[in-house]
Amino acid sequence: MKVPASTYRLQIRSSFTLFDAAETVPYLKSLGVDWVYLSPILTAERGSDHGYDVTDPSSVDPERGGPEGLLALSAAAREHGMGVLVDIVPNHVGVATPAQNPWWWSLLQEGRRSPYAEAFDVDWDFGAGRIRIPVLGSDDDLGLLEVADGELHYYGHRFPLAAGSCSDGDSPRAVHDRQHYELVSWRRADSELNYRRFFAVNTLAGLRVEDPWVFDQAHAEVKRWFDDGLVDGLRVDHPDGLADPAGYLRWLKDLSGGAYVLVEKILEPGEELPTEFACEGTTGYDALADLDRLLVDPAGEAALDALDAQLRSGEPADYAAMILGTKRAVADGMLRSEILRLARLVHFDARLSADLSVDVAADALAQVIAAFPVYRTYLPTGEEVLREACAAAARQRPDLAEVLDALLPLLLKPGTELGLRFQQTSGMVMAKGVEDTAFYRYTRLGTLTEVGADPSHFSLAPDEFHRRMAGRQKSMPLSMTTLTTHDTKRSEDTRARISVIAELPEWAATLDTLRGLAPVPDGPFETLLWQAVIGAWPASRERLQAYAEKAAREAANSTTWTDPDQKFESRVKSAVDAAFDDARVTTVIEDIVARTDAFAAANSLSLKLLQLTMPGVPDVYQGTEFWDRSLADPDNRRAVDFESRGASLAALDAGTIPADFRDEATKLLLTSRALRLRRDRPELFQGYRPVLASGAAADHLVAFDRGSDSNSTGSTPGALTLATRLPFGLERAGGWRDTVVELSTALRDELTGRTHGPGPVPVAEILQPYPVALLAPVNGDNA
Secondary structure, eight states, X not given: OOOOSOEEEEOOBTTBOHHHHHHHXXXXXXXTOOEEEEOOOEEESTTOSSOOSEEEEEEEOGGGTHHHHHHHHHHHHHHTTOEEEEEEOOSEEEOSSGGGOHHHHHHHHHGGGSTTGGGBOBOTTTTTTOEEEEEESSGGGGGGOEEETTEEEETTEEEEOOXXXXXXXXXXXXXXXXXXXXXXXXXXXXXXXXXXXXXXXXXXXXXXXXXXXXXXXXXXXXXXXXXXXXXXXXXXXXXXXSSOHHHHHHHHHHHTTSOEEEEOOOOOTTOOOOTTOOSSEEOSHHHHHHHHHHTSOGGGHHHHHHHHHHHTTSSOOOHHHHHHHHHHHHHHTTTHHHHHHHHHHHHTOTTSOTTOOHHHHHHHHHHHHHTOSSSOOBTTBTHHHHHHHHHHHHHHOGGGHHHHHHHHHHHTOTTSHHHHHHHHHHHHHHIIIIITTGGGTOOSOGGGOOTTOOTTOOOOOHHHHHHHHHHHHHHOTTSEEOSOOTTOSSOHHHHHHHHHGGGOTTHHHHHHXXXXXXXXXXXXXXXXXXXXXXXXXXXXXXXXXXXXXXXXHHHTSSOOSSSOOHHHHHHHHHHHHHHHHOHHHHHHHHHHHHHHHHHHHHHHHHHHHHHHHSSSEEEEETTTTXXXXXXXXXXXXXXXXXXHHHHHHHHHHTTOOOSSTTSHHHHHXXXXXXXXXXXXXXXXXXXXXXXXXXXXTGGGXXXXXXXXXXXXXXXXXXXXXXEEOOHHHHHHTTSSTTOEEEXXXXXXXXXXXXXXXSEEEEHHHHSSSSSEEEEEEOTTTTO
16 A cells, blocks of 8 residues: 655645646645645536535546546656545535536436435435425425426526426426425425435535445546556545445445545544544544644633633633534534434334324434534444433433433444434534534634634643654554645634734733724624634735624524624624724734734744654645635635745755745745655654653753654664744743753754754754754664
8 A cells, every 4th residue: 555655735626627736746746745635526516616516426527627637637746756645525416506416317307216316315205205405595486486498497496307297388386396306495404304415505415325336336436546547545525424434434445456545534532533444544633633732822721711701791611511502503403304304213113102202302312412522423333422422411401311211222223224324413413513603602712623623622731742642653653634624714824823822911902902993792703703813914805804704604693694693794894894994903913913923933833843743644735835824714725826835945945045934935944844854764754752851941842753663772763853832931931041952863954954963952052043943864874
């Protein structure tokens, strides 16, 4: 099996095709990248900028370059000795435009008799033999249907007609009533749909890839990539939505010839990847959470909690209670259709009392899912999690205890439809209730509310970080690490600046000033908004307005997507405008940005070097070798200027090294030197050993040696990473002073070219002019 030393994620779309990606390969090679990592490239909804709405899994998307583009990209990678990793989406397909999806079109036209009927997850009985499509403005709009060109039309929507269902003189509504589908109001989707979706996205329909023929047809093109030697590895999107993730991964390993496979699996703190998963690891959100918390000052927690309590007019937010509530609201709201489908299975189960109504079963099931501490189980793996969730639900709702006792034995049976569907559903509720709701409500420090993290865990001590990294080296050495993705709520450099807030004693006063100048009637949202503005500054008005609207609606405290509160949203818009139009607000923002600039840059560089050199396979998200202060999607999917990056890299290689570490060329220098070292000298990254400093500021240094582990003959030195932690506090305490680190041999700094050691070396000498250093034995010295 080929394994990447590193990857570089590219977002492939019509404005940046596979041909464009092929042209970037020489730059990526020079940067030090080992494998090119592509977003989904199968044919997707026309105009899709992300590709996760695949409409035809049998072909590479023509808008993204088609098969010729993939061939060009693969050939360029091979020419430069690089591999190719591709993101695939097995859980669902795009159905926004039925005519673009042959499988879905057939299903709508032929119903249960369609050859693709078993490919989709439809509860036909609940729909009286019809699949419900929630596209109407209201059910009264059935009178607006038209029959034209042998199809049923509703404004811009087109649907097929079943054979023999339309005769001359028939009204469009009569024709509609004879179809295998029923067009209904979009507002009925929350509770009356009868097909499995991706989360609450009506235009993404779940696929049953647990059926061998569905798997084979949905992966025929993917198989061709490996048969033709075009691709070396796969990233699997949302495996938690599948009926049998472990079985799917085994099939995928066989299909790919044992290729390198990663899964987009969100691991909650303390959770481990199931051992039965045939893959090399996750896409790295677990690593991101550890790195962020390592650079957050634990001393700042009390002040931020006090501020949070003030903004909420009482106590600081109780995160556990919050997510119990948000998950329950999601289960009772936008995902009630999925909960009711489970409840119907319970209601008709002969082993339960006939007195158990669908509503009571739904109430109990929703409570169990709300109590789940992880995304899902993989029974029998996780049985204890399910038992504890049922026990917790019973404690929360004693009135449901008897029902829950009856439900538990049914839920513990993984081979039953109920057992399978329950496992698929719990992850949906977790994602929507936590990532997409609570993370916009729990606002004391934006760094902490990132995908795959528990924001109630405020910081991570260096000794615990080292323990986790040693564990990662032992059990997940091939798992991906990351700092920014197409899904992160804030990019790495945005979070790095926000993290400084935990060290700033004046943050509460700064926020109070901003709230007075540009008030929004939602205190917790105000701190989220102003942290985002400061973290992303300078940013365009359009970017910040789009983020503010999305964040407010996701939080769903003062406005929502489905029922926007125009008065509240007007206040939010005015606050963002004030950042540009009110000189007083602009001055406050620019003052705190200037105040934190050096500390934010130090955090960014420390994060980057730690991630690029820690155990695992580091990924660089497109463009983040320069400063990238993005917010949530689509802001984090903007176009990248590769030409400027290439020119800057050439200047670095010609000897033009930045003197000021706040220059974004410093980040490019660090990224290129770390990636090149990992690619060209892999022997320097075979183990993990903490390196401890001594002296007054020892706690501000995070250092580790990636050389081989100790044995009877001692340890072999490898790449040595040194990174500054909590830079504001370091400066306030007087700098490094007498802090030293012991070097066992002479080591060369890959960033400055200077040699240090052996013996005790002042940290201030090594970390100059940059707050980080990457030391490596001179070639031959580590043999």
